Amino acid sequence: MHKFPACVFQYMKVIIPLVVFLVIGCIAAAGCTSALNSTAPVTTTPIPQEPRPQYVIGVDADFPPFSSQDSTGNFSGFDIDTARRVAEIEGFDVTFVAIPWDSAISSLESGKVDMIWSGMTVSPERSAWVNFSVPYYRVTRSIAVREGSGFTMEDFNTGKIRIGAQAGSTEQEWVEVNLIETGRLPEANLSLYKDISSMTGALVNGTVDATLVQAPTQARAIHGKPLVVIGNTMDEDTYAVAIRNNDTRLQATIDHGLGILMSDPVWQEMKAKHGLQ
Numbered sequence: 001m002h003k004f005p006a007c008v009f010q011y012m013k014v015i016i017p018l019v020v021f022l023v024i025g026c027i028a029a030a031g032c033t034s035a036l037n038s039t040a041p042v043t044t045t046p047i048p049q050e051p052r053p054q055y056v057i058g059v060d061a062d063f064p065p066f067s068s069q070d071s072t073g074n075f076s077g078f079d080i081d082t083a084r085r086v087a088e089i090e091g092f093d094v095t096f097v098a099i100p101w102d103s104a105i106s107s108l109e110s111g112k113v114d115m116i117w118s119g120m121t122v123s124p125e126r127s128a129w130v131n132f133s134v135p136y137y138r139v140t141r142s143i144a145v146r147e148g149s150g151f152t153m154e155d156f157n158t159g160k161i162r163i164g165a166q167a168g169s170t171e172q173e174w175v176e177v178n179l180i181e182t183g184r185l186p187e188a189n190l191s192l193y194k195d196i197s198s199m200t201g202a203l204v205n206g207t208v209d210a211t212l213v214q215a216p217t218q219a220r221a222i223h224g225k226p227l228v229v230i231g232n233t234m235d236e237d238t239y240a241v242a243i244r245n246n247d248t249r250l251q252a253t254i255d256h257g258l259g260i261l262m263s264d265p266v267w268q269e270m271k272a273k274h275g276l277q
């Protein structure tokens with residue numbers, strides 16, 4: 001067996017730790033470089049946006065200043081503006097469709113529309129079939145006759161004249177309850193019309209002697225015609241949005257949106273825009 005000189009052992013004591021240190025350093029450096037080179041870009045999966053709710057609103061296309069439809073199909077009016085504002089507040093989209101007023105409730109019940117938002121008055125008869133939002137407007141009913149006809153409110157209240165009303169309206173109900181059922185007006189003397197325009201035309205041409213319409217709409221209907229308002233029924237109607245009676249969530253949404261809108265100064269501006277107080 002060969003023996004190494006003592007100087008060799010001393011040399012190895014210095015060299016071996018140095019080699020180990022260098023090897024560890026290289027491994028560490030290689031690991032860091034590999035980690036840096038292998039870093040992949042961070043990707044995130046976008047959270048899908050929930051679609052905005054879509055609702056179909058049924059309106060009377062001939063009921064200014066609350067709702068009207070022009071020859072191009074565009075809707076306008078106070079109720080149209082109000083519905084759009086509430087939709088913005090609550091985050092849903094709306095589509096308007098014209099519906100015959102005498103089938104408005106059935107259109108809602110059948111699902112053809114989700115709401116009726118068009119000067120619909122609250123009544124016990126309607127409340128038996130649908131739910132109503134918080135009230136948002138009040139109106140009176142007015143009576144119009146031809147200028148120079150000589151007809152008076154006494155003639156109207158005692159059932160001495162022929163009366164026109166819109167089919168399916170609370171004005172029809174008023175005449176039936178207060179004049180026909182009390183025996184003052186023969187049933188044959190109440191004529192019903194599908195819309196305000198045809199009813200006003202009947203008054204102009206003498207088919208009826210008086211029309212009973214909610215006051216703001218009556219004023220628009222007779223403007224520029226040889227007709228005049230002689231009085232009103234003294235009681236008020238309340239407007240609200242009609243909603244299916246099982247759709248309590250939508251009712252709460254509409255109530256909330258109307259509450260915010262009616263407390264905003266813009267509410268008075270909207271009414272003024274359409275000549276309402």
